[in-house]
Amino acid sequence: MNLENITQLIKERRTHPTRFFNDKEVPKELIKQLLENGNWAPNHKKTEPWRFVVISGEGREKFVSEVKTELEEAQKNGADIPGDKVNKFALHFRKAPVAVAIIANLDEEHRLPEWEEMAAVSMAVQNIWLSATAAGLSAFWATPPFISQLGSCLDLKPNQKSMGFLFLGYANRPFPANGREPIEDKITWKE
């Protein structure tokens, strides 16, 4: 590994719409390796706040139906949940062979601010995403507006928060980079 390799990998990582995924299975061992790489993210006070729920195979349909039930219940209690967003969310599960629910396990003793734990989980996701890219997989991080309503389907404990879902799969075509505004505009040098 050198700077050139890592720069190439970082730029190859893409958000890839799940509609372009094909049916090819993702081996369980590979998913485990990606999550193992996630486990090496930095974190303050060694809380290792990332938790994952891997939803694949027939588990996907079962999960989507549990989500719909939980959201219907939330709606009855007054939550505003747009139906089109739920349908779009369900489609990802039909197209992607694997969904990894990303969960922040917040320190119960509140020894550090929530944002630090969220930042650590996000770094774990970046590790996973870059590793997936290196393994030839495509990925899509979805954060629908109702993710905070999925406590039961994800068996979340009171100190845990959903941070969305990373969908993984193989895609039929590469997805073009949407580029970035120049870094020069985002740096202040104090020399």
Ligand SMILES: Cc1cc2nc3c(=O)[nH]c(=O)nc-3n(C[C@H](O)[C@H](O)[C@H](O)COP(=O)(O)O)c2cc1C
């Ligand atoms: C925390 C987070 C949440 C995201 N949630 C969504 C989402 O709900 N829907 C979506 O289309 N993209 C989502 N994205 C992906 C961004 O749209 C994407 O990263 C951005 O367009 C840049 O594209 P790239 O990932 O290919 O570089 C999310 C990204 C992050 C980091």
